Amino acid sequence: MSPGRRSAPHAATRFRLPGLGALLRRDAVQSAVLGMGLYALSLLTGPLQAQALGAAGRGELAAVLVPTQLFTWLLGFGLPIAATYYRRQFGDRDLLSGCWFFALVAGLPAIALLWPLVPLYLDAHDPLTVGWFRAYLLTAVVAVPVAVSVQLLRLDARLGLSNALRALPVVLNTLAVVVLALLDRLTLTTALAAGLVPIVVSQLVGIAVTRGLAWPRLPAGWRATLLVYGAKVTTGTLAGQLLARLDQLLLVGLVPSRELGLYAVAVTMAGLSQAGAQGIGLALLTRLSTAPDPSFARRARLLTLAMSCTIALATAVAAPYVLPLLFGAEFDDAVLLLWLLLPGAVLGDLATVRSQEFYVVGRPQVPSIALAIAAAATVVSLLLTVGAWGATAAAITTSLCQGLYLLVLTVAARRRPPSPSGAAPDGGSALLQTAERTDRT
Numbered sequence: 001m002s003p004g005r006r007s008a009p010h011a012a013t014r015f016r017l018p019g020l021g022a023l024l025r026r027d028a029v030q031s032a033v034l035g036m037g038l039y040a041l042s043l044l045t046g047p048l049q050a051q052a053l054g055a056a057g058r059g060e061l062a063a064v065l066v067p068t069q070l071f072t073w074l075l076g077f078g079l080p081i082a083a084t085y086y087r088r089q090f091g092d093r094d095l096l097s098g099c100w101f102f103a104l105v106a107g108l109p110a111i112a113l114l115w116p117l118v119p120l121y122l123d124a125h126d127p128l129t130v131g132w133f134r135a136y137l138l139t140a141v142v143a144v145p146v147a148v149s150v151q152l153l154r155l156d157a158r159l160g161l162s163n164a165l166r167a168l169p170v171v172l173n174t175l176a177v178v179v180l181a182l183l184d185r186l187t188l189t190t191a192l193a194a195g196l197v198p199i200v201v202s203q204l205v206g207i208a209v210t211r212g213l214a215w216p217r218l219p220a221g222w223r224a225t226l227l228v229y230g231a232k233v234t235t236g237t238l239a240g241q242l243l244a245r246l247d248q249l250l251l252v253g254l255v256p257s258r259e260l261g262l263y264a265v266a267v268t269m270a271g272l273s274q275a276g277a278q279g280i281g282l283a284l285l286t287r288l289s290t291a292p293d294p295s296f297a298r299r300a301r302l303l304t305l306a307m308s309c310t311i312a313l314a315t316a317v318a319a320p321y322v323l324p325l326l327f328g329a330e331f332d333d334a335v336l337l338l339w340l341l342l343p344g345a346v347l348g349d350l351a352t353v354r355s356q357e358f359y360v361v362g363r364p365q366v367p368s369i370a371l372a373i374a375a376a377a378t379v380v381s382l383l384l385t386v387g388a389w390g391a392t393a394a395a396i397t398t399s400l401c402q403g404l405y406l407l408v409l410t411v412a413a414r415r416r417p418p419s420p421s422g423a424a425p426d427g428g429s430a431l432l433q434t435a436e437r438t439d440r441t
Contacts, residue, residue: 034163035275038170045177046268047326050261052186055330059257060188062264063125065195066248068136071114075107075140080151081359082226089225092152096145096214098222103144105216111137125257132192139196142203149212165206172198250379251394254386263391265327266337269319270345273311277349280304281356297357297418301350308349312342337395344399351406357418358409370408374401 050058079102083095090098111134118133146165153162176194180186207213248267251260280300319335327334355367378401385393 033279034167035278038167039272039275041170041174042268043326045174046265047328048177048181048186049191050265050327050331052181053188053191055259055261056257057188057191058261058264059259060126060129061191062248062260063122063252063257064129064133064136064192066264067121067252068133068140071110071137072140072143075103075110076144076147077102077106077227078364079144079226080147081364083148083151086225087152090219090221093214094219095148095152095226096212097217098219098226099145099148100214100216101218102227103141103216107141107144111141121252125252126188128189129192132196135196136199139199139203142207143199145212145214146203146206146210149206149210153210161209165202165209168205169198169202172201250382251386251391254382255390255394259391262331262334263337263394265323265331266334266341266395269315269323269334269338270341272315273308273345273349274352276307276311277304277352280307281353300353304349304353305346308346312346316342337391340392340395341399344402347399347406348402351402351409354406354409354413357413361418363418366412367409370405370412373408374405377401377404 049061053061079099083099087095114137115134119130122129122133150162150165153159153165173195176198177186177191180190180194248260248264251263255263280303316339319338323335323338324332351370355370358364358366378397381397381401382394385397
């Protein structure tokens with residue numbers, strides 16, 4: 001793509017819309033199907049880990065994985081979405097160079113700061129979790145530029161390859177867990193290794209396939225564009241993940257490992273519809289970037305509501321039979337927690353899709369502010385209630401705060417509707433030109 005070339009958005013949209021629509025539908029379907037497939041793999045590995053490790057061991061695993069995953073998402077700083085908007089302005093190499101620079105300059109000092117605090121955070125857990133926690137933290141640095149590289153593939157309509165790279169760590173982890181379980185070698189140590197090694201391998205493969213290795217430097221204008229946009233979008237892009245995991249993050253130091261293990265299983269089952277909502281949200285983001293259509297946003301919300309409610313109802317009915325069957329009788333108490341989390345899952349799915357309307361018009365601070373309000377409410381509520389009512393209070397709090405997040409977004413949209421006229425041209429133009437090339441071929 002020529003950096004200096006500019007398309008005429010309105011004319012191109014008018015005459016190329018069918019090809020563009022087909023591209024976006026294919027992207028949304030592939031993303032949703034992939035997400036559901038990866039989630040199905042987690043439903044396979046989850047019971048194997050639970051049966052081999054027990055509720056306490058499953059809690060130890062969650063104590064390492066959940067906080068380090070959250071750290072990885074925070075270090076991403078919204079750069080994949082920012083790169084989508086500003087790709088034409090900087091070019092791929094400058095984007096990757098800047099991402100490597102940011103990951104190293106921001107990530108390494110943050111890890112150095114957290115390093116001595118890890119033993120204190122995991123004081124009530126198995127001492128071996130400390131070393132694994134630190135190892136997972138280190139992988140976050142490489143995860144940032146790899147995520148941007150995969151996003152650039154998606155913008156080039158190389159959906160199959162980008163989705164394959166997204167799936168690789170989960171597939172490798174599933175294979176490792178299944179093999180270890182069959183060999184009766186699935187322990188806390190091997191389960192942690194089965195998560196870490198696939199991450200490292202997939203990062204190396206991603207760098208090799210996308211040629212994502214670049215000399216770290218901060219290109220001119222980065223701070224005034226990507227980093228400013230990223231600062232606004234950081235918490236917003238992590239909204240669903242943060243609210244879904246903030247409860248587990250705080251529960252690590254507030255409840256016993258067994259109760260944390262039960263809660264982790266309930267959260268896993270409650271998130272079944274999240275992959276579908278993310279696929280719909282991705283379609284909405286790209287569609288509004290190139291062909292502003294407010295009615296599409298309304299249809300996306302209705303589709304999300306129907307999908308999420310259907311999955312939540314089916315999960316609630318099946319839970320008393322499926323949960324003990326998959327995880328064992330020791331996890332019977334997770335059924336009530338699951339029921340309490342399901343309303344929040346529906347509200348969180350709607351918030352995930354609604355937030356895309358703000359990203360595409362250059363108002364990423366709106367989801368960020370809404371998330372900050374909901375997150376603050378979550379922290380205060382958990383600290384006040386978990387000591388007396390344990391994981392049950394955490395489940396109720398999480399659902400209510402997901403509703404608060406959606407409520408703030410809805411109020412903001414009514415006061416100042418997300419006008420499609422403010423859509424950023426860079427990411428939209430890149431996708432539009434991709435669609436035009438697809439039409440010609």
